[in-house]
Amino acid sequence: MAxxxxxxxxxxxxxxIEQYLEASASAEIALARTAAPPSISGDASVQxxxxxxxxxxxxxxxGFVCLVWRSWVSWAPGTDDQEFWNPKLRIPxxxxxxxxxxxxxxxxxxxxxxxxxxxxxxxxERTRVAVASNRIATPESGAMAYMMGGEGSDAxxxxxxxxxxxxxxHTDGANWGADLHGSPIFAEQQDPEPVTIFDxxxxxxxxxxxxxxxxxxx
Amino acid sequence: MRTTTRPLIELYPLAFLLGVIGTAAxxxxxxxxxxxxxxIEQYLEASASAEIALARTAAPPSISGDASVQxxxxxxxxxxxxxxxGFVCLVWRSWVAAFDDLxxxxPKIRVPVCFNxxxxxxxxxxxxxxxxxxxxxxxxTEMEKRSRAAIASKRIATPEPGAIAFxxGREGDVGGEGSDAxxxxxxxxxMIFFGHTDSTTWGAGLHGSPITADHGQPEPNITTFNVHVPxxxxxxxxxxxxxxxx
Numbered sequence: 236m237a238x239x240x241x242x243x244x245x246x247x248x249x250x251x252i253e254q255y256l257e258a259s260a261s262a263e264i265a266l267a268r269t270a271a272p273p274s275i276s277g278d279a280s281v282q283x284x285x286x287x288x289x290x291x292x293x294x295x296x297x298g299f300v301c302l303v304w305r306s307w308v309s310w311a312p313g314t315d316d317q318e319f320w321n322p323k324l325r326i327p328x329x330x331x332x333x334x335x336x337x338x339x340x341x342x343x344x345x346x347x348x349x350x351x352x353x354x355x356x357x358x359x360e361r362t363r364v365a366v367a368s369n370r371i372a373t374p375e376s377g378a379m380a381y382m383m384g385g386e387g388s389d390a391x392x393x394x395x396x397x398x399x400x401x402x403x404x405h406t407d408g409a410n411w412g413a414d415l416h417g418s419p420i421f422a423e424q425q426d427p428e429p430v431t432i433f434d435x436x437x438x439x440x441x442x443x444x445x446x447x448x449x450x451x452x453x
Numbered sequence: 454m455r456t457t458t459r460p461l462i463e464l465y466p467l468a469f470l471l472g473v474i475g476t477a478a479x480x481x482x483x484x485x486x487x488x489x490x491x492x493i494e495q496y497l498e499a500s501a502s503a504e505i506a507l508a509r510t511a512a513p514p515s516i517s518g519d520a521s522v523q524x525x526x527x528x529x530x531x532x533x534x535x536x537x538x539g540f541v542c543l544v545w546r547s548w549v550a551a552f553d554d555l556x557x558x559x560p561k562i563r564v565p566v567c568f569n570x571x572x573x574x575x576x577x578x579x580x581x582x583x584x585x586x587x588x589x590x591x592x593x594t595e596m597e598k599r600s601r602a603a604i605a606s607k608r609i610a611t612p613e614p615g616a617i618a619f620x621x622g623r624e625g626d627v628g629g630e631g632s633d634a635x636x637x638x639x640x641x642x643x644m645i646f647f648g649h650t651d652s653t654t655w656g657a658g659l660h661g662s663p664i665t666a667d668h669g670q671p672e673p674n675i676t677t678f679n680v681h682v683p684x685x686x687x688x689x690x691x692x693x694x695x696x697x698x699x
Binding site: 271272273274275297298299331332333349376377379380383396397399401403404406409410411412415417418419420435436437438439441443446 | 501512513514515516538539540541569570571614615617619621641643645647650653654656658660661662663664680681682684686688691
């Protein structure tokens, strides 16, 4: 991330939509479910990406929603920014009910914009407007998600250590001891969304495979 | 505690935090080894410096090294070190447990914990007050009555959003009436405090989940989500490997 200022994005604009799609719905469902232990993801709803947005492929019964993020999920400066349109990016995630209600909708809407051909600048401006009008809500108390999959990869082909994610209204990461040496907590400050995400590293992947702490990025 | 849905001991060879204080199994018929408070001296550490060092093990040095530290005296906790990052570290004693816990008066219990600023403001105060009651000789029954009255009158608040604490120390003892010595410790974890919350909304306690939930602890109006983390505060991996000897 540190040297991203001068780097030119490998994918400066959106690639053909087909490149963001999985070969089959069943493959995407399986990948999405790796985000959380089967005891959670097995009863979750699963959404898969179609040409016009995410569609519910499996209707669950525990209030969780699993899906696979695409590259436009993050526009933070740095690697994420450089890879904003990278069609190779796949990140499985399972939201809990509060996250599905108050965090997921903004991403689904952004996805609709992307697939309709909006530029990154337009998407960011639309998000600013949505935040200003309170159409993008502050995360509900207890909004969280699992990201414990061993599959999928970020823009650079890196895998990430398993973790859980918690959403709060903007707050200083120092209040959680985030990003300090030895701390298992990492803070992501969102913009223009008024949100701070705290990622807490956990010791195992969703399939039970142990994993110790390591580098982490979305 | 009793309501922990599925202790992480199923995942790891160490017993888990609060949930171990007075393990629920067989508790119905068991009689507490410490039915009333022991002499106060048994709850105190040999020296303030020892208690400060133990308290700081709860979080990585990058956090606990700049934290305030409180140590237990004969009349309550006292600030032994004034910090600069808003965190407060201390060592919980047995009365942090639920009122029906067999270990409620176990003087051997030592649980290092470091609260973040929001936790210091809204989770720590009731425990400090309970401590004063205990040290003043108030019975468990009366403590429970006072605690519930304080919650009903809103004098004990719902935890502020973002109230958390670290419990990543390798030292300490959570007791465990009727269990073996190996279960007297816990896996490193971060605690996130909320008002009463259904633990299923976090997937807590389900098979393979790194999260467990405690209801009614450290206060009757709190749900604590315990997120298991990969390392102790000194950087030692929690798994894989054998449990530390205690």
